[in-house]
Amino acid sequence: MYYRNRTAIVWSLVFPLIIMLTFGLFNFEKYNAPKLGINDLSQNKISDLMIESLVKYQENNILKINFGNETELSKQLKDGKIDAYLNIPKNFGNIDENSKVKVFFDDNNPEERSAIEIILQKSITEIFNEISNIPNNYKIESRFEITKVNIVTESQGFKGFLVPGIAAMAIMQTGLFSVVFTLIKFKVQGVLRRLNATPIGSSHFIIGQLITRIIVVIIQTYILILVGILVLGVSIGQENPLVWVEIAIVSFLGGSIFLSFGLAISGWAKDENTAAPVTNLIALPMIFLSGVFFPLSVMPDWVISFAKYLPLTFLADSLRSIALYGLSITDIIYEIIGLLVWLLISLILAIKTFKWE
Amino acid sequence: MKKNNPNIVEVKSLFKKYGDIYAVKGISFEVPEGEIFGMLGPNGAGKTTTIEIIEGMRKADSGTTFINGLNTLNNQKKIKQIIGVQLQQNAFFEYLNLFEIIDLYANLYGKKINPSDLLFKVELSEKEKSKFKELSGGQKQRLSIAIALVNDPYVLFLDEPTTGLDPQARRHVWNLIKNIKSEGRTIIMTTHYMEEAEELCDRVAIIDSGKIIALDSPSNLIDKLIKKGFKSKRSIKKASLDDVFLDLTGQELRDT
Numbered sequence: 001m002y003y004r005n006r007t008a009i010v011w012s013l014v015f016p017l018i019i020m021l022t023f024g025l026f027n028f029e030k031y032n033a034p035k036l037g038i039n040d041l042s043q044n045k046i047s048d049l050m051i052e053s054l055v056k057y058q059e060n061n062i063l064k065i066n067f068g069n070e071t072e073l074s075k076q077l078k079d080g081k082i083d084a085y086l087n088i089p090k091n092f093g094n095i096d097e098n099s100k101v102k103v104f105f106d107d108n109n110p111e112e113r114s115a116i117e118i119i120l121q122k123s124i125t126e127i128f129n130e131i132s133n134i135p136n137n138y139k140i141e142s143r144f145e146i147t148k149v150n151i152v153t154e155s156q157g158f159k160g161f162l163v164p165g166i167a168a169m170a171i172m173q174t175g176l177f178s179v180v181f182t183l184i185k186f187k188v189q190g191v192l193r194r195l196n197a198t199p200i201g202s203s204h205f206i207i208g209q210l211i212t213r214i215i216v217v218i219i220q221t222y223i224l225i226l227v228g229i230l231v232l233g234v235s236i237g238q239e240n241p242l243v244w245v246e247i248a249i250v251s252f253l254g255g256s257i258f259l260s261f262g263l264a265i266s267g268w269a270k271d272e273n274t275a276a277p278v279t280n281l282i283a284l285p286m287i288f289l290s291g292v293f294f295p296l297s298v299m300p301d302w303v304i305s306f307a308k309y310l311p312l313t314f315l316a317d318s319l320r321s322i323a324l325y326g327l328s329i330t331d332i333i334y335e336i337i338g339l340l341v342w343l344l345i346s347l348i349l350a351i352k353t354f355k356w357e
Numbered sequence: 358m359k360k361n362n363p364n365i366v367e368v369k370s371l372f373k374k375y376g377d378i379y380a381v382k383g384i385s386f387e388v389p390e391g392e393i394f395g396m397l398g399p400n401g402a403g404k405t406t407t408i409e410i411i412e413g414m415r416k417a418d419s420g421t422t423f424i425n426g427l428n429t430l431n432n433q434k435k436i437k438q439i440i441g442v443q444l445q446q447n448a449f450f451e452y453l454n455l456f457e458i459i460d461l462y463a464n465l466y467g468k469k470i471n472p473s474d475l476l477f478k479v480e481l482s483e484k485e486k487s488k489f490k491e492l493s494g495g496q497k498q499r500l501s502i503a504i505a506l507v508n509d510p511y512v513l514f515l516d517e518p519t520t521g522l523d524p525q526a527r528r529h530v531w532n533l534i535k536n537i538k539s540e541g542r543t544i545i546m547t548t549h550y551m552e553e554a555e556e557l558c559d560r561v562a563i564i565d566s567g568k569i570i571a572l573d574s575p576s577n578l579i580d581k582l583i584k585k586g587f588k589s590k591r592s593i594k595k596a597s598l599d600d601v602f603l604d605l606t607g608q609e610l611r612d613t
Binding site for chain 2: 189190191193194195196197198199200201356
C-alpha cells in the first residue's frame, strides 16, 4: 500500500536532493579576501610604490582595496565593512618618526589581521628592494616600520551576522507554517464551511488571521534578538533609539509576505499532504539561498543573480542593516521596496486562491 | 421587520449542475412561517445542495430563492443574519471550549448573548468548559444546533440533525426541535428517518434525482398511499421496537 502513495515516495527523495544540491552550491573554500582601506596622505614616489605592490595582491584576489580619507575609513572599520586601514603619512619614506605607516585593525577579525600583516610585510620588503636599486637612497629599514593599532569595533563577526538572519528565517517559518496547517485543518474539518454560513466576509477572516499571527511574529523577532544580545553578546543598534520600532516594521512587512504565501498555499492545496511538501519546497531552499547562515557571496554568481531578489534575502538584509549596522529604514529603501513588491504579489495570490471549502 | 407574505421561504425552479449531472432539476416550494418542513430522499437526491443554495452557501445555475422576502442572491449578508445553519458535518475550533465557541459565533453575527443560557437550552450546561472533540455525537449535534441559534434566527436549517445518534439522544434532539418551533421559528430539515419526519414535520417534500416527487403533510401522504390500495406486509402493532427499546433502557441521556 505504501508504494501506491507515490507523492510520499517522491517527496522523501526531493528533500535530501534539495539539501545536497544547495549545499553543493556553497563554496566554503572561496577565499574571502580581507578588505584594506588606504588613506594616502603622502602621494609621493614611495607611497605609489607601496600602493602599486598592494594593487597586485588585489589583482590576484588576495586583498580588496578601498581608498578614502581617515574619517571615512575609520567609520567603515567600525561598521565592519573593512578589516583594516592603512594611514600613509606625509613624507612617507623620510627618516622621521612622524612619517611611519600606521595600520588600524579590527580586533574582532584575527584571521584577516594576520593575512593583512603578512601582505604588508611582503609589500614593504618589495619596496625596500625596489628602493635599494635607486641611487642615493639609504637602506634604513626603520623608515618603513609599521605601527599597528587595534581598534575595538562594533563588528560582531559571525554571531552578529547570524542573529538577524535567524530572526528573518523564523519570521518566514512562522508565517508559512502557522497559517498553512491551521487553515488546511479548518478546511478539511469543515470549520471554514461553517464560518461561511455566518455573515463574516472572507477578507475579514483573512485579516483576522493575519493580525493574530503578525503579533506573534513581532514578539518572536524581539525574543530572538534579545537572546542574541543577552546570550551571544551581540550588540544591536546602540546609536539608533528607534531600532526596535524599525525592527517591528520590517518584521511586520516580512511576516505579512510569508503569511500571505501561507494563505495562498492553504487556499490552493486540498489537504495537508500537498500543503506540507509545497511549503517545505518554498521554505527550505530560501533558508540556504537567502544569506541566513552564510553571506550570499559564498554562492556562485548565477545563484546570487536570482537569490538577491528572494523575499527572505530582502528581509534578512533589512533586519541586518537595521539591527547590526545601525541603519534606519530610510537608508534601506531598496530592500523595503523589494519587500513591498513581494507583499503585493503574495497578497494577490492569497486573495485569489482563498476558498471556504 | 417581517413582511406580510405568509411564506417566509420561497424557492422557485432551482437548477444546479455538477459537471454533467444535475443535482437539482427544477425544485420549487414555499414554507409558511412557523412550519417544520422536511426534505426526504435517498443520498444524492439533491437535498443538501438545495438547502445550501437557500442558505446562500452555493450558487444555483438558475432559479431564485427568497427568505423573508429577500432574494438570496443579492442579500447574502442580510440573509445570513436571519438564518441559523447546522451543516451535515460539523467542526468547530478545537482549542476553544463550548462557552467560548458560542461567544465567538455570536460575535461573528454582532450579537451579545449569554452563552450559558444557550447551552442550558440544549442541555449542555455541564459541558460549558469542555472542548468540541470531547463531546459525544448527540452532544455535538446539540451544540451545533445551539450555534445555529446564536443569532436568534427566523429560519433554522438542520441537515440530518440526528444521523448516527442513539434512540435516547435522538429523542432529546426531537424535543429540542419542537421547543425551537414553539418559539415561532421556521425550520427546514433533511432526514433519512421516516419516523422522525412523521414525528416532527408539518409537511415533507420527497425528493429524488433532483426533483420533488411528492409534497404534503406526512399523514396526507400516508392516506394517499392507502387510497391507492396499499397494504403493509407487517401488521401494525400498537407499539414499535423503538418503544420497546426506550421502555427497557429509559429516556435518560447516556452520553454525559
